[in-house]
Amino acid sequence: YSIREIASHINGKIVGDSDLVIKGLCGIDSGKNQHISYLHEKQYLEYFLTTKASAIIVDDKIAVDFKSLSSQIIEKTDKTLIKVDNAAKAFSELIHLFHKKQKINPSISKTAVINESAKLGNNIYIGHNTIIDNDVTIGNNVFIGHGCYIGNNCIIGKDSTLSNNVTLVKNSQLGESVKIDSGSVIGGSGFGLFTKNRKHSLIPHVGNVIIENNVSVGSNSCIDRGTLNDTKIGENTCIDNLVQIAHNVEIGKGCIIAGQTGIAGSSILGDFVTTGGQVGIVGHIKIGNNV
Numbered sequence: 235y236s237i238r239e240i241a242s243h244i245n246g247k248i249v250g251d252s253d254l255v256i257k258g259l260c261g262i263d264s265g266k267n268q269h270i271s272y273l274h275e276k277q278y279l280e281y282f283l284t285t286k287a288s289a290i291i292v293d294d295k296i297a298v299d300f301k302s303l304s305s306q307i308i309e310k311t312d313k314t315l316i317k318v319d320n321a322a323k324a325f326s327e328l329i330h331l332f333h334k335k336q337k338i339n340p341s342i343s344k345t346a347v348i349n350e351s352a353k354l355g356n357n358i359y360i361g362h363n364t365i366i367d368n369d370v371t372i373g374n375n376v377f378i379g380h381g382c383y384i385g386n387n388c389i390i391g392k393d394s395t396l397s398n399n400v401t402l403v404k405n406s407q408l409g410e411s412v413k414i415d416s417g418s419v420i421g422g423s424g425f426g427l428f429t430k431n432r433k434h435s436l437i438p439h440v441g442n443v444i445i446e447n448n449v450s451v452g453s454n455s456c457i458d459r460g461t462l463n464d465t466k467i468g469e470n471t472c473i474d475n476l477v478q479i480a481h482n483v484e485i486g487k488g489c490i491i492a493g494q495t496g497i498a499g500s501s502i503l504g505d506f507v508t509t510g511g512q513v514g515i516v517g518h519i520k521i522g523n524n525v
Contacts, residue, residue: 235331237289240270241316243331244324246291250314259325259332260287270316272325282313289314291321291328338377355392373410385421391447403459409447409469417454420445424458424465424481424499437461439481452477452493461499468505486523 235243238252260269262278265287272291273282282290294317318324340357342348348366355373360366361380370384373392378384382396385404390396394412402408403421414420426437441460445467451457452475459465460482467473468487478496479485485497486505495509498517505523509515 237314237316240289240328240331244291244316244318244327246316246318246324248314248316250289252314254289254314256289259328262287262290270328272321274321274325285313287313289316291316291318291324293317293321294319343380361398367404379416388421397453403443405442406459407442407444409445409449411448412445413450415451415453415455415475418451419456420451421459422456424461426461426481426499441465441482443467446471446487449473455479474511480517 235256236252237248237254237256240256241248255268256270257268260266260271262271262273262281262285265271265285267286268288270289270291271285271287274293290313292315338359340359342360343362343364345362346360346364346366349368351368352366352370353372355376357374358372358376360378361382363380364378364382366384368386370387371389373390373394375393376390377395379396379398379400381399383401385402385406387405388402389407391408391410391412393410394408396414397416399416400414401419406421421443424439426439427434428437439459439461441462442464443457443459444464446469448470449467451473454475455473455477457465457467457479458481463482465479465482466484468485468489470487471485471489473491474493476494477491480497480499482500483497484502486503486507488506489503490508492509492511494512497515500518501515502520504521504525507521507525
């Protein structure tokens with residue numbers, strides 16, 4: 235693609251050669267000739283003059299700050315720039331442009347086991363050795379990989395993707411455009427117990443897990459079902475790999491939960507909450523919005 239075509243795709247303003255042809259994407263720290271990178275954070279300015287990338291997408295606010303941060307830095311480079319409001323977002327859009335998502339032909343493997351009571355949408359893919367249990371509802375354009383288990387009464391909304399070896403325990407509900415990566419378990423029994431005479435007994439958990447639209451869950455994460463009420467994940471929330479979300483937890487919309495976070499039972503997170511890696515949140519507390 236030419237710089238002109240790329241700028242049009244991401245709604246950017248060109249500073250430099252609009253006819254420059256770009257063959258691919260690269261990081262800014264080393265870069266490649268005839269490739270494009272991006273600069274979103276000021277701490278990466280040190281790579282601006284040394285990168286081998288032929289073009290760089292920059293935030294407007296960083297472009298304005300260049301001269302104050304390093305005198306005449308733009309004049310010293312032969313790089314072509316594309317100025318945008320949000321360089322990270324623009325670069326993400328280019329990933330879809332240069333690395334188009336592989337189209338999967340709708341099909342159901344002969345080795346899949348599907349209960350006759352299941353309701354299947356149109357244009358779906360179900361991989362090898364996947365089991366679809368009683369009264370499951372699957373929307374249109376859903377992808378379910380190999381070796382998955384979908385338990386009784388589960389609901390999977392349209393345009394959702396389950397990678398290989400995902401487990402949905404009975405009654406779990408996924409909204410539209412939900413993405414669950416390999417090895418994750420949704421709706422497993424919560425870790426609630428009581429002790430009497432030095433003997434531990436597990437408390438039955440009969441609630442569900444409800445995951446709203448546009449949620450992504452990374453690999454090998456667990457979201458446990460509620461004891462009586464439901465465990466809930468709000469729309470547009472992103473959950474990393476190796477995350478444990480316990481019974482009756484409620485997570486608001488637009489949250490970011492980084493890897494190895496553990497959230498204990500009955501805690502409530504508001505909207506747009508972010509946790510770093512290995513954060514532990516004790517049970518029965520409430521965290522407000524935008525934390």
